Amino acid sequence: KSCQTGKISTAETAVQSHTSRDAGVQTDQSKDAVQDFQQEVQVDYTSLLSFLQRVEDAVIKELNKNWKSRAFDGFEVNWTDQNETVLCLHTLSYPEAQDQNLQVTSVSWNATGSVVACSYGRLDGGDWSTEKSYVCTWNLDRRGLNPQRPDLVVDVPSSVMCLAFHPSQPSLIAGGLFGGELVVWDTSRTEDPVIWRTGMTDDTHTDPVYQVNWLPDTKHRNHARLLSVSTDGKILVWREERDGRLALAEGFAMVAQQIPRSTQLKKFAWGEAAVGVTSLSFSHFDPRVFVVGVEGGYSLKCSTAAETLALHRAGSSVPLRAPAELAFSPHGGPVYSVSCSPFHRQVLNLFLSCGTDGQVHLHSMLQTQPLVSLQLSEKYLFCVRWSPVRPLVFAAASGEGNCNKCFCFIGDVHLFDFGKSSQKPAVSIKQAAGECPVYCLEFNIKQTRLLAAGDATGTVKVWQLSSDFTEQGPREMNRLEQLASEITD
Amino acid sequence: GIPIRTTLDNSTTVQYAGLLHQLIMKARSTVRDIDPQNDLTFLRIRSKKHEIMVAPDKEYLLIVIQNPCE
Numbered sequence: 001k002s003c004q005t006g007k008i009s010t011a012e013t014a015v016q017s018h019t020s021r022d023a024g025v026q027t028d029q030s031k032d033a034v035q036d037f038q039q040e041v042q043v044d045y046t047s048l049l050s051f052l053q054r055v056e057d058a059v060i061k062e063l064n065k066n067w068k069s070r071a072f073d074g075f076e077v078n079w080t081d082q083n084e085t086v087l088c089l090h091t092l093s094y095p096e097a098q099d100q101n102l103q104v105t106s107v108s109w110n111a112t113g114s115v116v117a118c119s120y121g122r123l124d125g126g127d128w129s130t131e132k133s134y135v136c137t138w139n140l141d142r143r144g145l146n147p148q149r150p151d152l153v154v155d156v157p158s159s160v161m162c163l164a165f166h167p168s169q170p171s172l173i174a175g176g177l178f179g180g181e182l183v184v185w186d187t188s189r190t191e192d193p194v195i196w197r198t199g200m201t202d203d204t205h206t207d208p209v210y211q212v213n214w215l216p217d218t219k220h221r222n223h224a225r226l227l228s229v230s231t232d233g234k235i236l237v238w239r240e241e242r243d244g245r246l247a248l249a250e251g252f253a254m255v256a257q258q259i260p261r262s263t264q265l266k267k268f269a270w271g272e273a274a275v276g277v278t279s280l281s282f283s284h285f286d287p288r289v290f291v292v293g294v295e296g297g298y299s300l301k302c303s304t305a306a307e308t309l310a311l312h313r314a315g316s317s318v319p320l321r322a323p324a325e326l327a328f329s330p331h332g333g334p335v336y337s338v339s340c341s342p343f344h345r346q347v348l349n350l351f352l353s354c355g356t357d358g359q360v361h362l363h364s365m366l367q368t369q370p371l372v373s374l375q376l377s378e379k380y381l382f383c384v385r386w387s388p389v390r391p392l393v394f395a396a397a398s399g400e401g402n403c404n405k406c407f408c409f410i411g412d413v414h415l416f417d418f419g420k421s422s423q424k425p426a427v428s429i430k431q432a433a434g435e436c437p438v439y440c441l442e443f444n445i446k447q448t449r450l451l452a453a454g455d456a457t458g459t460v461k462v463w464q465l466s467s468d469f470t471e472q473g474p475r476e477m478n479r480l481e482q483l484a485s486e487i488t489d
Numbered sequence: 490g491i492p493i494r495t496t497l498d499n500s501t502t503v504q505y506a507g508l509l510h511q512l513i514m515k516a517r518s519t520v521r522d523i524d525p526q527n528d529l530t531f532l533r534i535r536s537k538k539h540e541i542m543v544a545p546d547k548e549y550l551l552i553v554i555q556n557p558c559e
Binding site for chain 1: 531540542546549555557
């Protein structure tokens with residue numbers, strides 16, 4: 001038997017599109033869509049009750065069995081290849097900047113974790129510097145990556161002291177200059193990457209900007225504000241204006257007289273001098289609380305909700321307030337870096353501070369004395385950062401200083417693990433042959449194995465950390481809480 | 490799954506409810522594909538940090554998260 005389809009009618013026509021229009025599409029950050037569910041559901045409580053009565057025994061039996069079970073003791077599963085050592089993945093540099101003997105002052109990873117940017121400048125520049133410098137970016141995921149040729153080089157007329165990529169827009173990067181200005185570049189623009197700048201106005205800092213941060217703007221979701229910190233004692237928050245200018249939105253000023261001192265700390269006769277701020281870190285559990293490190297060696301707990309006006313701060317378009325609430329026990333030299341732990345719980349308000357005395361202090365925001373005080377090195381410590389994935393790990397960058405005695409830590413990037421030892425670093429990585437101070441380091445939040453470190457020879461090294469630095473153990477948070485509480489007593 | 494009662498915060502609860510509902514469906518169909526006379530009675534997932542237990546039913550799911558003693 002055979003079969004055949006019946007006749008199908010066909011016809012020929014031609015079609016052509018008449019008008020066309022281009023439209024661009026981009027997803028915006030979505031609003032949080034968690035609804036409150038408790039009011040919407042119609043529940044039949046009697047059947048719910050009978051369900052719960054049915055399963056109650058079985059579940060309780062399993063829970064009890066688990067408490068006593070030893071079945072899984074020592075059972076570990078390896079989902080990824082275990083890396084035993086720390087490797088240097090990339091050595092990036094910009095030869096023109098190196099020829100001018102410029103140093104890497106700051107590194108930053110972008111929002112997607114694939115681009116690393118570094119700023120060139122001089123940290124030992126003395127009082128004034130008119131050297132031009134560069135901001136360079138490399139995309140590490142690109143196939144034709146040439147470590148000596150950055151994907152983008154921005155010429156900047158003065159030294160760039162600090163950098164920060166925007167937390168969600170991968171092409172925006174902000175930098176603070178030696179002259180006190182702030183500039184925002186858009187790396188996707190080919191002609192002129194500068195999109196906003198503060199310019200030199202009465203509001204601008206009068207000293208180099210040592211740190212710049214992006215702040216989420218609570219009113220406009222897609223706009224962010226910029227925060228800058230400088231040794232002239234001012235902490236300023238800038239917002240974007242339409243003509244490419246950054247205007248002052250609010251500000252704080254640190255004046256010595258307004259620093260709260262507890263009776264446990266020695267009295268200092270600072271008078272009315274401005275207190276030079278070198279670093280800042282926001283708390284992850286309360287967005288209004290931040291910690292600053294100052295040149296006098298103190299770390300201070302501050303709040304954006306402070307109301308008291310700062311003394312002697314005339315000449316600014318927005319009234320400056322005094323934010324300091326608590327002064328912590330000082331280091332023996334200026335504090336260069338502070339970092340708040342991203343692992344927060346209600347009781348854990350931990351932060352780290354490091355400075356020229358070579359020590360790292362682990363503080364809880366609840367008390368002035370440090371919980372742990374580590375003498376990591378005889379040299380200055382320039383930067384300290386918590387690991388974004390392991391609550392007990394942090395990294396510190398060390399550099400120049402007079403080494404009278406020979407200490408056993410020869411390395412320049414120290415990785416510390418409280419889970420392994422409370423006395424000495426787990427790993428010390430030598431950045432380069434010879435004495436080469438490391439000035440800055442940053443963990444990559446998206447690709448958690450990577451750590452970028454910039455040094456005085458103008459090189460950025462991207463280190464791949466071993467698995468034990470990137471995989472959280474099962475009880476690390478408890479261990480951290482234990483550490484926080486056992487020393488407070 | 491729509492959460493009815495919880496001891497955790499809202500967003501975590503919604504996440505657990507949605508994800509585990511799908512997993513229960515998959516686990517149940519796996520059991521019944523192998524033997525149609527069989528059916529899922531209990532699901533336990535052990536992870537590095539804790540153990541998740543789900544007691545399923547026609548209309549409801551009971552989800553318990555426990556930190557086992559190590």
